Each structure stands twice: as C-alpha cells, then as structure tokens.
Amino acid sequence: MIPYGRQSISEADIAAVVDVLRSDFLTQGPAIPKFEQAMCAKVGAQYGVAVNSATSGLHIACLALGLGPDDLLWTVPNTFVASANCARYCGADVDFVDIDPVTQNISVTALAEKLRTAERLPKIVVPVHFSGQPCDMKEIAILARQYGFKIIEDASHAVGATYFGEPVGSCQYSDIAIFSFHPVKIITSGEGGLALTNDAALAEAMVMLRSHGITRDATRYEQPDRGPWYYEQQMLGYNYRMIDIEAALGLSQLGRLDAFIARRNQLAARYDDLLSGLDIQKPKVLPNRLSSFHLYVVRLTVRDADRHRRVFEKLRADGVGVNVHYTPVHLQPDFQRLGFAPGDFPEAERHGATAISLPMYADLSDEAQLTVVNSLINALGE
Incomplete structure (x- = not known):
C-alpha cells in the first residue's frame, strides 16, 4: 500500500x-x-x-x-x-x-x-x-x-x-x-x-x-x-x-524542513503535469504563497456519490492509500445534534463529496507517484 x-x-x-x-x-x-x-x-x-x-x-x-x-x-x-x-x-x-x-x-x-x-x-x-x-x-x-x-x-x-x-x-x-x-x-x-x-x-x-x-x-x-x-x-x-x-x-x-518542502512542491508540480487533461480539479496555489503541500487533493468535476466511492475504492484496491479531507465537520452526528444540517455550507459539502487526497510525502518516489497516477487514470475511466 x-x-x-x-x-x-x-x-x-x-x-x-x-x-x-x-x-x-x-x-x-x-x-x-x-x-x-x-x-x-x-x-x-x-x-x-x-x-x-x-x-x-x-x-x-x-x-x-x-x-x-x-x-x-x-x-x-x-x-x-x-x-x-x-x-x-x-x-x-x-x-x-x-x-x-x-x-x-x-x-x-x-x-x-x-x-x-x-x-x-x-x-x-x-x-x-x-x-x-x-x-x-x-x-x-x-x-x-x-x-x-x-x-x-x-x-x-x-x-x-x-x-x-x-x-x-x-x-x-x-x-x-x-x-x-x-x-x-x-x-x-x-x-x-x-x-x-x-x-x-x-x-x-x-x-x-x-x-x-x-x-x-x-x-x-x-x-x-x-x-x-x-x-x-x-x-x-x-x-x-x-x-x-x-x-x-x-x-x-x-533541519530537513526546507528539503521536505522542496520535495513536496516538486511532487505537486509533477502531479499537475501527469494529471493534465483529466476531468478533475487540481489544487491551485495563489500568487505570493508557497504551499507546504501537506495534502494533494483532487476533486471530481461532477458530484456523484456512487462514482466518488467507486473511484476511491478502485484506488484502494490498487494499493493506493487515498483518503478524503474532509467530511465537513457540520455533517458529523455530534454537530448535527447542535442544529447544523446538510445544505448549511454548500461549498464545503461539494468539496467533501468530490475530494480525493492522493499520496503526498517527502519520501514518495517518482515510480510510486506514477503508479498512483496510472491507477487514478484507470479509475476515472471505469
């Protein structure tokens, strides 16, 4: 994995x-x-x-x-x-x-x-x-x-x-x-x-x-x-x-923080290039900011719960340990008991329903990253 x-x-x-x-x-x-x-x-x-x-x-x-x-x-x-x-x-x-x-x-x-x-x-x-x-x-x-x-x-x-x-x-x-x-x-x-x-x-x-x-x-x-x-x-x-x-x-x-940040940004740029042309929304870093790229999150362009789950599960089945960041906090049962409900914060809900966090860490090899990309391409094509 x-x-x-x-x-x-x-x-x-x-x-x-x-x-x-x-x-x-x-x-x-x-x-x-x-x-x-x-x-x-x-x-x-x-x-x-x-x-x-x-x-x-x-x-x-x-x-x-x-x-x-x-x-x-x-x-x-x-x-x-x-x-x-x-x-x-x-x-x-x-x-x-x-x-x-x-x-x-x-x-x-x-x-x-x-x-x-x-x-x-x-x-x-x-x-x-x-x-x-x-x-x-x-x-x-x-x-x-x-x-x-x-x-x-x-x-x-x-x-x-x-x-x-x-x-x-x-x-x-x-x-x-x-x-x-x-x-x-x-x-x-x-x-x-x-x-x-x-x-x-x-x-x-x-x-x-x-x-x-x-x-x-x-x-x-x-x-x-x-x-x-x-x-x-x-x-x-x-x-x-x-x-x-x-x-x-x-x-x-x-002592290795700067090297970690450089590698994560290198991996993010490579993801951007390898994923170009796919029907997904990639992360966008605004001007005058350097992201630490703790996460590299892509979003499906259509909100479809079944497809979101299929793509996620296909990646996991391929040995790619994707995650979702995040299920919106206000939709957690403990917060719904405080009075929050679906529809309260539409953009966060759209994000949570379409987001998939791809592997991102300093020791991720180029070969492993290519495996992730190929798995995502196949999952999106099914």
Whole structure:
C-alpha cells in the first residue's frame, strides 16, 4: 500500500531520540526549550509553547484568549474536527464559514458577509490553512480590526509554508498560530504541536495552561514563598506537555524542513503535469504563497456519490492509500445534534463529496507517484 502520507525518519533523527533516552531527562528537560526556540527562529515568532498535540494547542490558545461560555468561535467546515472542538472544550459555541471553491480555505467574501449580517459576532475566528496553502490572512486581519475578533491560525498543515514571503507561524496577521507534528504532517515529533505568538502574556498563559495551571516562578506567587519546593496552581490547567523524546525528534526533523518542502512542491508540480487533461480539479496555489503541500487533493468535476466511492475504492484496491479531507465537520452526528444540517455550507459539502487526497510525502518516489497516477487514470475511466 502506498499511504496518503507518512513520516521520513533518518538515522540522525534516531540518534537524536537515543541521545535523550540516554540522558537524565525524558520529559520537562532541555530538549523542549531548544525545539521551541529553533521553531521561533525558523518562522520569526517571539514565543513558542510546545504541547502534546495541535488539538491541545488550539484548546489552550482559546483559553489564553479568554474564550468561555456565552462566547462564539467561527471556523470552516472543511477541516479536522479539532478546529471546532476547541471552542466546545471551553464551553463556547461554534459556527462555520463556508470555503472558497478554488483554495478550499475560508472564503473571505463569505466571512465578510456573515460578519456584516451577524446578530452575534465571534470572539475568535480560526482560519485553517487547508493542505498547506495559507489563507488570505491580510484580509482576515482587516476584518478582525473592524469587528473586534481574535485570530488563531490553524496551521497544522502549513509548517514551512509562506505568505507574501513571510513564514506561516510568524503571527504577523494573527494572535496565535498552531502547528501540528503528527507523523503525516510536514515534520514530525511522533505526536506533538506548537503554539506560536508574539504576545508575552499569551505565551505565559499558555505555558501555565499546558502544565496544570502551575507556576514555579516566585515572582508570580500569590501567596508567600514557602520554600524551594513550593509551586502554585493559579488556574485550571491541563497535562498537555510535550516530552523531550518528541522535542528531540522534532528538532532533528526541523533541519530537513526546507528539503521536505522542496520535495513536496516538486511532487505537486509533477502531479499537475501527469494529471493534465483529466476531468478533475487540481489544487491551485495563489500568487505570493508557497504551499507546504501537506495534502494533494483532487476533486471530481461532477458530484456523484456512487462514482466518488467507486473511484476511491478502485484506488484502494490498487494499493493506493487515498483518503478524503474532509467530511465537513457540520455533517458529523455530534454537530448535527447542535442544529447544523446538510445544505448549511454548500461549498464545503461539494468539496467533501468530490475530494480525493492522493499520496503526498517527502519520501514518495517518482515510480510510486506514477503508479498512483496510472491507477487514478484507470479509475476515472471505469
């Protein structure tokens, strides 16, 4: 089976992990700040807070921005459920904005119209950089200033991407950005995520929230210092810490990030060429953006559930591990119980009903990619 995504692990990665295993610290040691600092240097952000998953990062980002009951978060339906669930973890409500038919990112036109007519404005908007292509962050930031909402970039797909020459994660147009280091993402730490920000207070809050709401900083104590053993829980936090084993792997992987991005873009360009002339919609990267190409998603041009399934199953039968990104979040049973229904976000629904994610990862060989293409050609012809 050719998977739709997989990690690329080098001997240097293995050695980095072994070094930690032989060290004094498996968790809460020096590898974590080294990884945080290296990621900040790479993307140009001031503060990085490593966590055990991007989902955890989204959660504590919402909490740090004060999201709670009676508040509202907007995101897109074309994403993994975590982009919406982070609001619900905080007791807040969630709503969606439909996607752009070309980029499958949040539609700025739809966002502006929803803001203009909304009876209740969001406290936070979470744009998702789908497949690794950055959203229209300049335009979203303008709307944020006009309507007073905060921005969390769900950049889980977009480690290594750039927007008008600036790395995604610099937070130039957002309050917080979240990376994912799941094995199918651009670089991996096994599991893991990172929250990036340029706001010292937000960073400080997220550091505490990832570790039970506890501080050992004597200058912050609310009660008298009772001795060198003392610590204070000052808020309700969580055990969302990354461990040193993961941080060491992530730091080692970071050294190959540029090579990974170059290879993924090379593979995407080759897909574009090999798939030319087929009756499918291929990904389109807008000007002034470098996609990290976490995914390479094609869409059938006609919405036909039976054909969509036949093409998908034929590829799987040929040993091509395709996937669908995504079944729209608002169509999940748990969200339909909140009142969402088919027809609410038509473009996201069209996307989910026609999309197929082809294999895309740095170690995908030219030969394996040709196998994928030939299988797709045959599947489309049946």
